Amino acid sequence: QKEVEQDPGPLSVPEGAIVSLNCTYSNSAFQYFMWYRQYSRKGPELLMYTYSSGNKEDGRFTAQVDKSSKYISLFIRDSQPSDSATYLCAPASGGSYIPTFGRGTSLIVHP
């Protein structure tokens, strides 16, 4: 089993839809939970960062972490075509802060 599991998709939704992207992980030492967004032909960029369990909201984006079930989610409200990208979850332990990346989920938002 990989340390971080993520469905590669693609996930195709109409503009305005609520999108739910998910990851599971196996390492109990993970304390920091990041979501990176990667546009085609670009390097990943940090989108959201959460420490431990709970929710964090930033505009149309909400990151949610449930450490008891080792489940990470990213919600996108009112999705836009510009949200079309690959989303990578990347948890890290408190000791090294080195992220372990999931395979990424490809999201397509069509007008």
Added chain:
Amino acid sequence: EAQVTQNPRYLITVTGKKLTVTCSQNMNHEYMSWYRQDPGLGLRQIYYSMNVEVTDKGDVPEGYKVSRKEKRNFPLILESPSPNQTSLYFCASSSYAGNTEAFFGQGTRLTVV
């Protein structure tokens, strides 16, 4: 502007011909790493460096070398490239004073024929 710069962006080479992909960051970050990204496999770490003269293997180090003689530079060396090293390569840097954001370069698309 804070950035990680990789060169070249695109490279086609032949099997066995040594090559170096350069990576430079201007943020005074201690931590740097190299990843390869392949369809269906995601980002896999090749090597990383915690600081100058300190390097360690990631998940897929075979066939690669790195060096960290200066804080800002972290070149990736392929001594004898093979077709299975055809991939998209990313360099990343971060500071670990509680900062978990990794900054990525634009990527190097390498084709080995």
